[in-house]
Amino acid sequence: NAGVMQNPRHLVRRRGQEARLRCSPMKGHSHVYWYRQLPEEGLKFMVYLQKENIIDESGMPKERFSAEFPKEGPSILRIQQVVRGDSAAYFCASSPLGLDTEAFFGQGTRLTVV
């Protein structure tokens, strides 16, 4: 059973470009969470999605960031017009149920904005 798969592992974008980060949850998991980790800091919650629904986006910046989890295919975290401050590691986690279950993390996508 493959774990949570994120790609790409490393992504370099110039300021003003768009970044698309993909996350395929573990088989059987319908709940996905995105986190951001700045260097030498803990992970910060961004958004919680179920298939075709955003459940909690309280950690998402108000502008330029969006997330989706379509009925088919991976969850996508999209960052428009990237700035240097967006450089970070972005982690996706998945769980089979929203409540009372452990979330499993992927290996992350390291975004570098130059």
Add this chain to the structure above:
Amino acid sequence: GESVGLHLPTLSVQEGDNSIINCAYSNSASDYFIWYKQESGKGPQFIIDIRSNMDKRQGQRVTVLLNKTVKHLSLQIAATQPGDSAVYFCAETGAGGTSYGKLTFGQGTILTVHP
């Protein structure tokens, strides 16, 4: 806002020693606590969890202690090995009704094990 924090940012131990990593949390209504291990360039890896109705839980070589009175959480690693070197995070979920996937992480403690 609510936060989870760690007392010690770094910890160096000799191989074979026991390690204790501490964590303070501020949300007294937190239901569930988890310790994660993160190696360089990798995602967080679940180590052990504990619910708020427990004060101790043991795993293989690891023990988590929860003191709700002082809102303190600790991770004990027995017979620490070089492979245990990593950053350790405590994390907590909110009160009942909050998704367990929505976690508040502490800053992290760097554990270095010397052979």
